[in-house]
Amino acid sequence: MKSLYKKIVALVVVFSMASSTMVKAQDDDKSLKFNVSADLVSSYIWRGMYQTGVSIQPTFGLSIGGFSFTAWGSTDFDGNLSTVDENGIARASKEIDLTAAYTFGNSGLTVSIADLWWPGQNSGKYFNFQSHETDHHFEAGLAYTLPVEKFPLSIAWYTMFAGMDKKENGKQNYSSYMELSFPFSVKMVNLTAICGIVPYKALQYNTNGFAVTNVALKGSTDIKITDSFSLPIFAQAIWNPRMEDAHLVFGFTLRP
Numbered sequence: 001m002k003s004l005y006k007k008i009v010a011l012v013v014v015f016s017m018a019s020s021t022m023v024k025a026q027d028d029d030k031s032l033k034f035n036v037s038a039d040l041v042s043s044y045i046w047r048g049m050y051q052t053g054v055s056i057q058p059t060f061g062l063s064i065g066g067f068s069f070t071a072w073g074s075t076d077f078d079g080n081l082s083t084v085d086e087n088g089i090a091r092a093s094k095e096i097d098l099t100a101a102y103t104f105g106n107s108g109l110t111v112s113i114a115d116l117w118w119p120g121q122n123s124g125k126y127f128n129f130q131s132h133e134t135d136h137h138f139e140a141g142l143a144y145t146l147p148v149e150k151f152p153l154s155i156a157w158y159t160m161f162a163g164m165d166k167k168e169n170g171k172q173n174y175s176s177y178m179e180l181s182f183p184f185s186v187k188m189v190n191l192t193a194i195c196g197i198v199p200y201k202a203l204q205y206n207t208n209g210f211a212v213t214n215v216a217l218k219g220s221t222d223i224k225i226t227d228s229f230s231l232p233i234f235a236q237a238i239w240n241p242r243m244e245d246a247h248l249v250f251g252f253t254l255r256p
Contacts, residue, residue: 035061035070041251044074044093047177047196048214048240049205050247051118052076052093066103071096075121092121101141108145114138114158131162132170137204138162154181165204175202179214192218198242211242 038058044051054077061070074095101112117126119135128134143156159176167173179196196214198205205213220234232253239246 030065032062032064035059035063035255037253037255039251039253040077041249043247043249045236045238045247045249047179047205048216048238048245049243050245051095055093066105068099068101068103070099070101072099073097074118094118094121094123096126108147110141110143112141112143114141116160132166134163136163137165152183154183155179156181160204165202167203173202173204175204176200177205177213189219189221194218205242207242213240213242215239215241 036059038056041055041057043053044055044057051074055074056077057072057074059070059072061068063069074093076092076094095116095118097114097116099112099114101110103110116137116139117135119125123135125133125135129136137160139158139160141156141158143154145152145154156179157176158178159174160172161174162172165173165175176199177196178199179194181192181194183190183192185191194214194216195212196216198207198211198213200210201208205211207213216236216238218234218236220232222230222232224230232255234251234253236249237246238249
């Protein structure tokens with residue numbers, strides 16, 4: 001447990017030191033902003049992998065300057081008991097992710113720390129942080145968007161540095177995922193092309209080595225309901241070459 005805390009504290013310190021070097025140069029609005037929204041999706045796909053069926057996915061976030069904190073969740077909407085624990089008990093899918101991030105001005109660079117938790121409904125043990133018992137995955141992220149207006153390619157790298165992500169011998173696996181994304185638009189539709197790669201063996205992604213796990217094309221637009229209200233909708237075609245699987249997801253977003 002002490003080892004887990006040391007890893008988390010060390011990364012938080014590095015995160016704070018890195019962000020503090022840019023605070024004086026931060027030109028963003030310093031007022032506190034809140035974001036409340038919810039997505040309803042036909043199925044929940046995470047980095048190319050099927051998680052569960054129809055789900056409601058609320059988001060609560062706050063930001064000030066370059067700092068942001070986001071609480072995101074996902075819960076089954078169709079009663080699908082998709083998660084089976086170590087005792088063979090089926091549990092409805094439930095996930096809670098907490099993310100702290102800092103964006104360095106207009107540099108296009110963002111660093112983040114996330115706590116990912118998805119053991120399922122009624123699993124309990126949320127506050128168990130013992131290294132070999134916890135259901136939490138702690139992940140560090142680094143994302144960068146090229147400063148080229150006509151070629152806004154984004155590159156992101158995520159590594160699980162503590163928590164449940166373990167090798168067969170009980171040591172930390174440091175499972176990683178890299179994603180390239182490129183936004184563009186066609187007429188009234190905003191599109192994003194995505195390619196996700198797992199660089200080495202990781203049980204979290206069902207890979208035995210380097211593998212492409214997420215090739216996707218997402219499209220989003222707004223449907224005008226009234227003069228003062230439009231409903232954001234999106235659809236996503238997803239292929240997972242590693243699992244030889246494919247998904248087509250539809251959803252819409254509700255926000256104040």
